[in-house]
Amino acid sequence: MEFGGPGLKSLSADERATLCNMATECSARTGICEADDILYDWMEGRMSHLDMTEQRSRAIEPDEGAEYHGGVHHIDLSTIRPMVAHPGNPDEGIPSDPTNGAYIDEIGDVSIDIAYGGSCTAGKIDDIAYYARVCQAAKERGLTVREGVDFYIQYGSGIVKDVAVSKGWHQLFLDVGVKLIDPGCGACIGAGPGVSMTPEQVTVSAINRNFQGRSGPGKLYLASPLTVATSAFTGSIRAWGLNAL
Numbered sequence: 001m002e003f004g005g006p007g008l009k010s011l012s013a014d015e016r017a018t019l020c021n022m023a024t025e026c027s028a029r030t031g032i033c034e035a036d037d038i039l040y041d042w043m044e045g046r047m048s049h050l051d052m053t054e055q056r057s058r059a060i061e062p063d064e065g066a067e068y069h070g071g072v073h074h075i076d077l078s079t080i081r082p083m084v085a086h087p088g089n090p091d092e093g094i095p096s097d098p099t100n101g102a103y104i105d106e107i108g109d110v111s112i113d114i115a116y117g118g119s120c121t122a123g124k125i126d127d128i129a130y131y132a133r134v135c136q137a138a139k140e141r142g143l144t145v146r147e148g149v150d151f152y153i154q155y156g157s158g159i160v161k162d163v164a165v166s167k168g169w170h171q172l173f174l175d176v177g178v179k180l181i182d183p184g185c186g187a188c189i190g191a192g193p194g195v196s197m198t199p200e201q202v203t204v205s206a207i208n209r210n211f212q213g214r215s216g217p218g219k220l221y222l223a224s225p226l227t228v229a230t231s232a233f234t235g236s237i238r239a240w241g242l243n244a245l
């Protein structure tokens with residue numbers, strides 16, 4: 001899959017990594033994004049040994065009038081509403097996501113036991129910034145994680161954790177009751193804190209896949225980092241927005 005256009009230019013390198021990571025869920029072998037200054041700046045900030053003039057000269061672009069076997073699909077990012085992917089149970093013939101993405105404002109009241117922010121697609125610096133945005137708002141309102149909910153955040157790497165510490169997010173998370181986990185794959189692969197223990201438990205998670213049993217026997221909804229963090233304070237699945245808390 002190839003991503004491009006004005007919408008892509010509004011996404012950070014972190015967000016583009018998530019986009020490409022998830023291309024496999026569309027049966028694509030990989031995902032690639034058009035290169036632009038956002039990417040070059042990101043590379044330059046992390047890989048000082050690179051000759052950026054050379055890197056820019058090596059970039060390739062789609063041919064004029066290129067044909068794509070899967071067609072060209074236009075997505076207006078301004079029309080996207082917050083969604084979740086439903087938990088499923090293939091053993092009982094329930095597909096993992098019967099609606100291919102349900103709008104949060106249409107799923108009713110879904111109480112949660114676990115909110116989990118982490119994994120390679122939702123433990124990046126941008127993602128941690130999203131969790132911090134919600135946690136800061138919660139702190140200013142005098143809120144802590146809702147009683148009965150465990151909110152875990154697992155950093156995607158040591159570098160991400162260092163950034164969180166330096167920006168004060170790490171302490172902010174502790175202040176509002178988040179349970180922090182050192183970097184790793186963690187609950188995404190059914191390992192460590194954040195994994196459900198019973199079939200009745202409900203999780204809202206920013207990990208990337210919710211195959212039955214992957215992260216414990218419970219019901220796992222996939223959602224964005226903003227939704228996961230908001231839900232941790234409200235106790236049921238809620239999208240972030242004005243007056244969300």
Ligand code: SF4
Nearest residue numbers: 119120185188189208
């Ligand atoms: S187990 Fe999860 S967090 Fe780890 S690499 Fe795979 S998808 Fe990413």
